[in-house]
Amino acid sequence: MDLSSASSQLNNSWVQKNNLVQRRKLKNQLFIIGALGITGLLLLVLFSILAILLINGLSGLSLFTLSHMTAPQGIKGGLLNPILGSLFQTGLAIFLAIPIGVLAGIFLAEYGNTRMVSLVRFISDMLMSAPSILVGLFIYTVIVIYLGYSAFAGICALAILAIPLIVRTTEDTLRLIPTTISEAGFALGAPKWKVIIFVCLPIAKGGIMTGILLAISRIAGEAAPLLFTSLGNSDWSWNIFAPMTSLPLIIYQYADSADDQWVQLAWTAALLITMAVLCLNIVAKSYLEKGLKNKRK
Amino acid sequence: MPLSYKNRFQRKTMLICCISLYIIMVNIAKAESLKTITGVGSSFAAPLYQAWASEVTKETHIQLNYQALGSSAGQNQVLAKTVHFGASDIPMTEQKRKNSNLMQFPTAMGGIVIVVHIPGIQSNQLQLTGSVLADIYSGKITKWNDPAIIALNKNQNLPDIDIAPIHRADGSGTTAVFTNYLSEQSADWKTNYGSNTSIDWPTGMGGKGNSSVASIVKNVEGSIGYIEYAYMLQSHLDAVKLKNKIGQFVAATPITFQNAANAANWDYDKGFNTNLIDVSGDQVWPIISATYVLVPIQEERTKDVIQFFNWGIQNGDKITIQLHYVSLPDSVKKKIISLWKDSNLTGQ
Amino acid sequence: MTNVKKNIDINRKASSSSWFNGLVWISSFLILFIFIGLILKLLWGSQQAFATFGIEFLTRAIWNPVTQQYGAVSAVLGTLVTSLIGIVIAIPLAFGSAYALSEIIPIRISRIVTPIIQLLAAVPSIIFGMWGFFFIVPLMARYVQPFLKHNFGHIPILSALFSGPPFGVGLFTGGLILAVMITPFIAAVMQNAFQNTPVLLKESAYSLGATKWEIMRYVTLAWSKKAVLGGIILGWGRALGETMAITFVIGNANKIGWSLFAPSNTISSLIALEFPESATGSLKMSSLMGLGVILMVISFLALFCSRYLLRQSERKLRGN
Numbered sequence: 001m002d003l004s005s006a007s008s009q010l011n012n013s014w015v016q017k018n019n020l021v022q023r024r025k026l027k028n029q030l031f032i033i034g035a036l037g038i039t040g041l042l043l044l045v046l047f048s049i050l051a052i053l054l055i056n057g058l059s060g061l062s063l064f065t066l067s068h069m070t071a072p073q074g075i076k077g078g079l080l081n082p083i084l085g086s087l088f089q090t091g092l093a094i095f096l097a098i099p100i101g102v103l104a105g106i107f108l109a110e111y112g113n114t115r116m117v118s119l120v121r122f123i124s125d126m127l128m129s130a131p132s133i134l135v136g137l138f139i140y141t142v143i144v145i146y147l148g149y150s151a152f153a154g155i156c157a158l159a160i161l162a163i164p165l166i167v168r169t170t171e172d173t174l175r176l177i178p179t180t181i182s183e184a185g186f187a188l189g190a191p192k193w194k195v196i197i198f199v200c201l202p203i204a205k206g207g208i209m210t211g212i213l214l215a216i217s218r219i220a221g222e223a224a225p226l227l228f229t230s231l232g233n234s235d236w237s238w239n240i241f242a243p244m245t246s247l248p249l250i251i252y253q254y255a256d257s258a259d260d261q262w263v264q265l266a267w268t269a270a271l272l273i274t275m276a277v278l279c280l281n282i283v284a285k286s287y288l289e290k291g292l293k294n295k296r297k
Numbered sequence: 298m299p300l301s302y303k304n305r306f307q308r309k310t311m312l313i314c315c316i317s318l319y320i321i322m323v324n325i326a327k328a329e330s331l332k333t334i335t336g337v338g339s340s341f342a343a344p345l346y347q348a349w350a351s352e353v354t355k356e357t358h359i360q361l362n363y364q365a366l367g368s369s370a371g372q373n374q375v376l377a378k379t380v381h382f383g384a385s386d387i388p389m390t391e392q393k394r395k396n397s398n399l400m401q402f403p404t405a406m407g408g409i410v411i412v413v414h415i416p417g418i419q420s421n422q423l424q425l426t427g428s429v430l431a432d433i434y435s436g437k438i439t440k441w442n443d444p445a446i447i448a449l450n451k452n453q454n455l456p457d458i459d460i461a462p463i464h465r466a467d468g469s470g471t472t473a474v475f476t477n478y479l480s481e482q483s484a485d486w487k488t489n490y491g492s493n494t495s496i497d498w499p500t501g502m503g504g505k506g507n508s509s510v511a512s513i514v515k516n517v518e519g520s521i522g523y524i525e526y527a528y529m530l531q532s533h534l535d536a537v538k539l540k541n542k543i544g545q546f547v548a549a550t551p552i553t554f555q556n557a558a559n560a561a562n563w564d565y566d567k568g569f570n571t572n573l574i575d576v577s578g579d580q581v582w583p584i585i586s587a588t589y590v591l592v593p594i595q596e597e598r599t600k601d602v603i604q605f606f607n608w609g610i611q612n613g614d615k616i617t618i619q620l621h622y623v624s625l626p627d628s629v630k631k632k633i634i635s636l637w638k639d640s641n642l643t644g645q
Numbered sequence: 646m647t648n649v650k651k652n653i654d655i656n657r658k659a660s661s662s663s664w665f666n667g668l669v670w671i672s673s674f675l676i677l678f679i680f681i682g683l684i685l686k687l688l689w690g691s692q693q694a695f696a697t698f699g700i701e702f703l704t705r706a707i708w709n710p711v712t713q714q715y716g717a718v719s720a721v722l723g724t725l726v727t728s729l730i731g732i733v734i735a736i737p738l739a740f741g742s743a744y745a746l747s748e749i750i751p752i753r754i755s756r757i758v759t760p761i762i763q764l765l766a767a768v769p770s771i772i773f774g775m776w777g778f779f780f781i782v783p784l785m786a787r788y789v790q791p792f793l794k795h796n797f798g799h800i801p802i803l804s805a806l807f808s809g810p811p812f813g814v815g816l817f818t819g820g821l822i823l824a825v826m827i828t829p830f831i832a833a834v835m836q837n838a839f840q841n842t843p844v845l846l847k848e849s850a851y852s853l854g855a856t857k858w859e860i861m862r863y864v865t866l867a868w869s870k871k872a873v874l875g876g877i878i879l880g881w882g883r884a885l886g887e888t889m890a891i892t893f894v895i896g897n898a899n900k901i902g903w904s905l906f907a908p909s910n911t912i913s914s915l916i917a918l919e920f921p922e923s924a925t926g927s928l929k930m931s932s933l934m935g936l937g938v939i940l941m942v943i944s945f946l947a948l949f950c951s952r953y954l955l956r957q958s959e960r961k962l963r964g965n
Contacts, residue, residue, distance in 0.1 A: 337921070366921050366922060367921075367922050369922035369923075370921045370922035372924075373921075373922060373923060373924040373925070373927075374921065376924060376925070377924070377925045439810075458810075459809070459810030459811070460810065461810035461811070461812055466897035466898075466918050467918055467919070467922060468710070468919070468922035468923075490711070491711045491712075492711075493710055493711045494710070494922075495710045495919075495922075496709070496710065496711050497707070497708060497709035497710070497711065497712075497899070498898060498899075498900075499900075500898075500900075501898060501908065502812050502814060502896040502897065502898055502908035503896065503897030503898055503908065503918075504897070505897070505918055516782070516783065516786075516813075517786060517810075517811070517812055517813065518786075518811070519810055519811075520810075
């Protein structure tokens, strides 16, 4: 009697334990499947965006679109001026941002750990997280009010967005360089600037390049800071002090219009800018990986 | 080491070449683009100015860059001198114009139409009055089968769906004219919301520019919106018949617009002010607006702006009518041209 | 003679070194000046609004250009609600993918999949706006809102959340798009934190018979919770200032209501739309600048929090 009750109790607890193990296993499997499902979902979202862009954008992509300026409603137009405008403004903005960003990055990495250095690093990080529309607002109040809407103002706004990104990557890559290398330079009697320019920068070239490419891909797709700076232009002008359009601005203006042709152009513009940005990103990342592999060797 | 020096030399020359090339290009461009004029403002007038521009560029060296940011932007950006001219559907107050030495003249007139997206209802089938419209936009009428709407449309089969009122989100002359109309039709609207380029809308969703409002109405079932006539044609939306001052339900057509325009009085001395809202007359469309241009009198580029609009007003009538705007009466045109002559703005 | 030349050379070296120093310092100062200028300009511009409305500017839910009465509440609330909806949706997405990519999927595959998911972070925000406008908005208007209204419309509180005509735009649509945008950022931080968890801890848990999920829940997550939280706040900060993804789908109506599907507005969208049309020196422009100040303050607070948390977890990593 006693024995059998004990045995049944044991049996019970064993079943309970088995149940617990089963439940734990089930829970484990559920979460694993959930996590895999979410990863799949994210991939699906990315591919759905790309697919929508390709389906809607490709049909408008033709030699005509690439070689003609935008036109008023009702007349067939192209995307030549926004493409040129995007290249022009992004290019000059990066041209402006590279020296400032790299030099400030050198300051953060090579000029000790003074209070000034940490202040600049802190401010640069703040600038990186500043909403881009506020940068446009700032440029409006300091440049557009005096010079009118111009590509120049747009370039300045984009440069402000690019600088902190370049600063960050330059600093990070320079910090990875072993101090012994620059010390070897100093031992040969080279002044600091020579060591930095001819020893450190060539080694850090890959990392800095990655940063620059990522900065380009970030600012190329920006529309918010251009709204009140470069305004948009239905024609093309090389004048840097005239308004200029760009692909993101054209998307902003055309996407929610009621004109089917304009909507089509917006899709094509979206396809062009997305492909450009994604390609830049992939190139930048592979550049970085190659650099890391070389360093490991 | 020598190699790196050589490299540096090459890089330097490359850099210098690039910079000088750029400077040359800017200079060439400056000479070339001297005649580009930049204007912002009314999206109501945008299709007209852009269509004029594509003709003007063929005949003269003037290029127009017109951005439809809304009438408020047109007035305020020309005051801030960030553009060569501003365009606005509502005249600027005399005080403001005098202070900044601006000249104002009208370029054309056009009708604002009410468009709806209701399943089963085609163009010009639905009939509304100004006060019902005011009740819809103030959120008092929320269903399409509301008794007030059914009373006006006994023959129609109106569905039981929510009304989605669409308005302009940017400061717009079209909004000013439309809300002005609502204020005249409904005392409630006047006291609660008033009329302005942008107001504190009690309900509904906003779109930027005429174009976006048209696109939203196209996409949202049960929506109603107010846009310029040309945008309605372009996006194939269904219009609504409105009750005019003498009690007729009229459809929006160029003819009913013209009827309204004929009844207009122009105040030549006050910047061509005119009131075209709900004028009385047979077959008159109640919501009509003139559209104006503002230019600074003493700016060097103003002559180019005037040259552009001189073409538009004198030779642009064909395009104006093609796009279903109403061109200005000859007497007004003569006044504008003589105003330009007096200020020494026409002729090189 | 050669000695003199050498001396000149050395002098030149020294002087050009200071020239280089000068450039470095100027660039760094430029960054400081840009930032300080940005803050000062915003504060200066918003002065008039704060002087006119006082502290009430922060508590009034009105945006009336006719009577010139402006208050920040509706735009601030719109910004906070959309970004919070975004975060709430993004957390499980980011966590799931980070978990899968760091612990479940074999390294060889995850090394390919991770950068692909990170590509989502590179897509320009205006593209998300367009995708939302043409894809998500009709989906919401035609299926999601009618479905929710039909099934939950009779439950008191929920019915308020889903009320209104089916525009398809509004807080929920905005939040959903923000969620997709910020998920890769949060996932990157999480994945990094999960991979940095000491293997020793995980292995000891395995030896006690823990399942994979239990290790995630009780070991990895516990160990990296500060970094995870830091990543979440980082993503939130990014969602706050987003303009272009939101402006197409928010509906541009300065209204406060319970409905998640009613048109609303955010700070950045309001600035994008109304800034060009406000007269220089007007109360409206000043109020928009005031909104800019508020946005700046909120996003910097988010940055502070995330930096603080991430630095703490970094210290922990170094300590180990």
